[in-house]
Amino acid sequence: MNHGSAHQLVLLRHAKAEPAGSLDDQLRPLALPGRKQASEVGAGLRAAGIVPDLVLVSTAVRTRQTWDLVRTALDLPADVARLSDEVYTAGVRSLLALVAAVEESVGTVxxxxxxxTVSQTAAALAGPGSDDxxxxxxxxxxxxxxxxVLELxxxxxxxxxxAARLLRVVAPA
Known part of the structure; x- marks a missing residue:
């Protein structure tokens, strides 16, 4: 798939959530179209042969629900995921630090x-060889x-x- 000991990093924005009405931002659930989006993301990752070895998931309800639907489509065990308050609050620098702390044996995160944060992090990492x-x-x-989808x-x-190549951005239809 990729050359040498390349690592793959996939930065996913949660699927469409309910509007921020009276609920605390952390508690906003996915909207119905968002549930469909998340399942499609899982199917798309599977079709592309992208199977994460480790998943860092924000503790917000909408990100956890997104991951549950992606995970079902990928047929992955729950224990590949780590819930992280830090991903919820992260800016680019903290997100880079979280990924930099991942064990070297992990191929795809x-x-x-x-x-x-997810798009700004992808933009920050995109170096030579990235898709314009x-x-x-x-x-x-x-x-x-x-x-x-980034590779390093x-x-x-x-x-x-x-330090990475941004290969592509996949957005729902």
């Missing part, structure tokens, strides 16, 4: 998080259930801006 159209998309932000040849621990 999926982050299920929030805007604007994908870079242009993450620079303006991504819609719900969109994911960015360095160890997770040396993850830093411009």
């Amino acid at each position: 999926l982050v299920v998080g929030h805007e604007p 159209a994908a870079v242009a998309r993450v620079r303006v932000g991504v819609p719900t259930a969109a994911y960015s 040849d360095t160890p997770w621990a040396s993850l830093q801006p411009d």
